[in-house]
Amino acid sequence: MYKAASVNDNSDSIYFAPLLPWQQTLWTQLTARVLTPPQSLPHALLAAGMQGMGKRAFVWRLVAWLLCREREQHPLGACENCDSCQWLKSGTHPSLQVLPSVSMPISKASSHSQEALKSTNKKIKADTKSSKAADKSALTTKVDDIRALQPFIYQGGQGMRICVLDHAEQMTIAAANALLKTLEEPQSQVHLFLISDTPAKLLPTIKSRVQQLPLQSIDAGVARDYVTHMLGGTVNREAVSPSQIEQLLQLANGAPLAAIDLAGAPWYSKRALWLTTWQALRSGKRSSIAASDYWQSQLSIGEFIQLTEQMLLDIRRINLGLSSSQQDIDLTAALQNHQPSDSLLESLVDSLQQIKMALQQNVQEKFAYDRLMQQLAQL
Incomplete structure (x- = not known):
């Protein structure tokens, strides 16, 4: 199975990963502002947008370069060898603070960071490589966390x-x-980087006081070439065509890293099988228990939910008279004789959300699978 590039890894390698092609212009602009007197890097920057655009990769790379002792000699990225770069690798940099702590790249972190990771890992529930959902308590920054930063910010x-x-x-x-x-109250030589997947949820007063990095605009050709190159011409050991690359990018809303992760997601190659199972359940040719037992051996419940959500999106598109986003499976033909009503689709979507919440309460996957198959049979 394809593994995404290191820019998606939560490790020290992200500090020194290659610059993503669509970020080169912005990188040149920002580094020039730092290297050309008077240095004019904004006090607070916001990296915002959907997952899979590479915003975290850009921020961590820029953080490493800004702290690098040899940055004047290495305008394209941190040197990896100076004291600062070594501190980043060990997770002990005295001039870097990260909230929440689970976001800190920690492959070689200090023992304190490792202990923090152990405590927060229990709260993290990974669904797929492309979407790792964490319990809100692990990712929430509280007022005491901000107050604890004050000595670091104002030490001078x-x-x-x-x-x-x-x-x-x-x-x-x-x-x-x-x-x-x-x-x-900006402090000299103190820089704040805010990262957000959903900037609409930020307070307007926060957004008005930060400068947003233009990271969301990606040329379609650049994205296509990058995804093609990173996949190496194959997905799950099968040759991938230009049309399949286009489909991956469409399903990922144009986000290259998300498209790459999608290609390697365990559920992506099982979309046609989902369609077959649904038709068999609806026609009564297969029982919900038998279908549940089979799929439990194929995917985790989280992965199956993601698969189901993707299929429901396209079923809704076809119901609205739009073309399917998935041209490699014949979803339109499958819906010729039966199109689920909007009320049934909405009910299933609500059930998926309820199952997600129930799983956070340690409900067994088998019960969740059984319930989901019963509902699919009624769709």
């Missing part, structure tokens, strides 16, 4: 200091208000 005379606030949309209201003071 310690050279450049950087704070990275990942999942910024999950700050509590109190935390966001506490952050406003820092944003309103």
Whole structure:
């Protein structure tokens, strides 16, 4: 199965990963502002947009370069060898603070960071490579977290200091208000990076005080070439055509890294099989229990939910008279004799959300699978 490039890995390698092709112009602009007197890098920057655009890869790479002791001699990225780069690799950099702690790249982290990882890993539920959902408590930044940053921010005379606030949309209201003071009173050589997958959830007062990085615009040709190159011409050991690359990008809303992860997702190659199972359930040719037992051996319940959500999106498209996003399976033909009503589709979507919540309460996957198959049979 295809494994995504290191830019998606939560490890120290992300500090030194190759620059993504669609980010080269922005990189050149920002680094020139730092290297050309007077240095004019904004005090607070926001990297926002959908997952799979490479915003975290850009931020971590820029953080490493800004802290690098040899950056003037290495304008294309951190040197990897100076004291600063070594501190990043060990997870002990004194001039970097990250909230929440689970966002810190930690493949070689300090023992303190490793302990933090162990405690938060219990709260993290991974669905697929492309979408790792964590319990909100692990990703929420609270007011006490922001207050704890104040000595670091206001200590003065310690050279450049950087704070990275990942999942910024999950700050509590109190935390966001506490952050406003820092944003309103910029400190010399202190830079804040906010990262958000859903910037619409950020307080307007926060967004008005940060400068957003233009990371969301990606040329379609550049994205297509990158995905083709990274997949090496194959998906699950089968040759991938230009039309399949286009489909991956369409399903990923144009996000190249998400398209690459999608190609390697365990459920992606089982879409036609899902369609066959649904038709067999609906016609009574297969029992929901038998279908449940079979799929439990194929995918985790989280992966099957993602598969089902994707199939329902296209069923809804066809119901609206639109073409299917998945041209490699004949979904339109399967719906010629039976199109589920909007009410049944909505009911199933609601059930998927309920099952996700139930799984967080440690409901057994078998029960969730059994319930889902029963509903599919009624769709």
